[in-house]
Amino acid sequence: MSTSELSDVEYAFVLNASEIDILPGVRGDLDEPLASGPAADLAPILLALVDAGVVEVCRYVPWKAPDGTNGCQPGPPLSQEDLPGVLARAEEWDYPDDFEWLGRLTLVLTDHLPG
Numbered sequence: 516m517s518t519s520e521l522s523d524v525e526y527a528f529v530l531n532a533s534e535i536d537i538l539p540g541v542r543g544d545l546d547e548p549l550a551s552g553p554a555a556d557l558a559p560i561l562l563a564l565v566d567a568g569v570v571e572v573c574r575y576v577p578w579k580a581p582d583g584t585n586g587c588q589p590g591p592p593l594s595q596e597d598l599p600g601v602l603a604r605a606e607e608w609d610y611p612d613d614f615e616w617l618g619r620l621t622l623v624l625t626d627h628l629p630g
Contacts, residue, residue, distance in 0.1 A: 524549060524560050525569075532570045532622035535589075539610045541622075558602040561622075565595060571623045572598055575616045587616050589623050 521529060527544035534540065541557070542550045549556060564570045576590035593601060601607060607620050 522560075524557070525564060528561055528564055528570060528622060529624065532624045535621065537575070537610070537616055538572075538620040538622065539608055542608070554602065554605050554608040557608070558599070561602060562598060565598060568625055571625060572601075573621055573623055575619050575621055577617060589621050592623070593620075 524545060527541050530544050531538070531541040545557075561570070561572070565572060571592035573589035573592050575587040578586045578588040580586055601620070611619060
């Protein structure tokens, strides 16, 4: 699969994954009505990209930089069996009020998407 084969919505997920943003950031790359629509409209598209091996869905976990600064990085991918339930939770698609990214969902590109 190449980027030219992706729909606009699929491309938004791939772009979000390349930006190392939390999942709600994908809404900024979508057109209406999907940008403000329910997660139930987006989850099947994301699940298809996961099934195709294009992206993985992870949670941010703590990370310490070489200089000792605390940060976060994507943890291990969530299992495909858990994803439908996780993505069905509306709060996963909204920015957190406290702007804390630890524990939040993020997308990671795999090497299954050629240029």
